[in-house]
Amino acid sequence: MAVQLKSIRGVHDGLPQDVRQWQQVEQRARAIFKRYAFEEVRLPILEPTELFVRSIGEATDIVSKEMYHFVDQGGDDLCLRPEGTAGAVRAFLQAGLTRAGAQRWFYAGPMFRRERPQKGRLRQFQQIGVEWFGGEGPSEDIELLAMAAAFLEDLGISQVRMEINSLGCQQCRPLYRDLLVKFLTTQHANLCETCCERMDKNPLRVLDCKIASCQNALTDAPEMVAHLCEGCDQHFTGLKSGLDALKVPYRVNPRIVRGLDYYNRTAFEAVTDQLGSQGTVLAGGRYDGLVAELGGEATPAIGFAMGVERLAMLLPEAESASVDVAVITMGDALLNHSLNLAQQLRHADLCVVHCGLGNSKKQFKRANREQARFVVVIGESEAAQGLISLKNMATGEQQQITLEAALQVIAG
Numbered sequence: 001m002a003v004q005l006k007s008i009r010g011v012h013d014g015l016p017q018d019v020r021q022w023q024q025v026e027q028r029a030r031a032i033f034k035r036y037a038f039e040e041v042r043l044p045i046l047e048p049t050e051l052f053v054r055s056i057g058e059a060t061d062i063v064s065k066e067m068y069h070f071v072d073q074g075g076d077d078l079c080l081r082p083e084g085t086a087g088a089v090r091a092f093l094q095a096g097l098t099r100a101g102a103q104r105w106f107y108a109g110p111m112f113r114r115e116r117p118q119k120g121r122l123r124q125f126q127q128i129g130v131e132w133f134g135g136e137g138p139s140e141d142i143e144l145l146a147m148a149a150a151f152l153e154d155l156g157i158s159q160v161r162m163e164i165n166s167l168g169c170q171q172c173r174p175l176y177r178d179l180l181v182k183f184l185t186t187q188h189a190n191l192c193e194t195c196c197e198r199m200d201k202n203p204l205r206v207l208d209c210k211i212a213s214c215q216n217a218l219t220d221a222p223e224m225v226a227h228l229c230e231g232c233d234q235h236f237t238g239l240k241s242g243l244d245a246l247k248v249p250y251r252v253n254p255r256i257v258r259g260l261d262y263y264n265r266t267a268f269e270a271v272t273d274q275l276g277s278q279g280t281v282l283a284g285g286r287y288d289g290l291v292a293e294l295g296g297e298a299t300p301a302i303g304f305a306m307g308v309e310r311l312a313m314l315l316p317e318a319e320s321a322s323v324d325v326a327v328i329t330m331g332d333a334l335l336n337h338s339l340n341l342a343q344q345l346r347h348a349d350l351c352v353v354h355c356g357l358g359n360s361k362k363q364f365k366r367a368n369r370e371q372a373r374f375v376v377v378i379g380e381s382e383a384a385q386g387l388i389s390l391k392n393m394a395t396g397e398q399q400q401i402t403l404e405a406a407l408q409v410i411a412g
Helices: 016-035 049-056 061-066 085-094 139-155 173-186 193-201 203-208 212-217 230-245 308-313 332-347 360-369 380-385 403-411
Strands: 046-048 069-071 077-080 103-112 124-133 160-166 264-272 280-286 301-307 325-329 352-354 374-378 388-392 398-401
Touching: 016 103, 016 124, 016 139, 016 308, 046 049, 046 085, 049 061, 049 077, 049 085, 085 103, 085 124, 085 301, 124 139, 124 308, 139 160, 139 230, 139 264, 139 280, 139 301, 160 230, 173 193, 173 203, 193 203, 230 264, 264 301, 280 308, 301 308, 325 332, 325 360, 332 352, 332 374, 332 380, 332 403, 374 380, 374 403, 388 403, 398 403
Parallel strands: 325 352, 325 374
Antiparallel strands: 046 077, 069 077, 103 124, 124 301, 160 264, 264 280, 280 301, 374 388, 388 398
């Protein structure tokens, strides 16, 4: 009896058609980020659980409900990383870079959260993240948002809007928090169960609820941008002025709060209406206190992250890799000769498929399935003369020529 293999809900395989689109996103990210002097880092998937409890906040949904954590055989409390910023800060500190000047990093790889699977939201998802340590802004904020906008434009993704907000700082946010809690208390009966729980632990997250009844109840809620201290107000004004100067379109959305405790001042999201309720494709903000919170010297920082699967959903289906040449062998005795020829073609940086042995009709069928641009046929006479038979599959033209001449024809 065959064993039926089960899949994990919210975790899917990256098949070739998926990976082609992921690579397209990653390649364009690397190209655009390089222009802004960002360098790639590789961070581990496994991290200490305490890292995220301290950085993200024990009351956040990520830590309290969504994080995959376990105690390993050695007694270490570990987790699969739910996001990348905390790990980047850990790496920044452990490498002793707090006095090394500005550090501009980006990274790509899987993240893990036990969320309710839905369109564009998975339990294992691919993410690209960007972190900039050492810049106080608002000039750094402006350049980072300009880079994000340039990336989306370069990728050819339209109908995406950049939304920005200010979350204040340790000076002005506690006062605003008290105002918000006072307002939410008057709307308690109109809020969902989750928002009622958040009122005490993380009231700003209530503003981010997507349930229509909660949004209606929040119509007259106080806005952080109207209660900023002088420093935060100047920072936010400078951000808007710089984006205007660079002609980066944006709109102020006072409901953007982000789901992590460590954000302050600038917060932003790139949002589309093409993915339903989960329309955020890129999001981030400033986290000036996180480095100190994790034991380092006070270091201003800003970053963003984007879900690769969500971005890929907005792209046309990527074409499969084009096969330049299919090699067909006319006779088992010529196998080694044809394999050697295939290798020589690959050394010329061509995509080559060797069609194996057996019936020549089957080999030609395989060449057609591979949609090869050219077919090279190796028979006894060609092998004896040091030639190959090259067929252009688009025109049907076939000729016996040398390998060097064939390379010129294939190159066009």
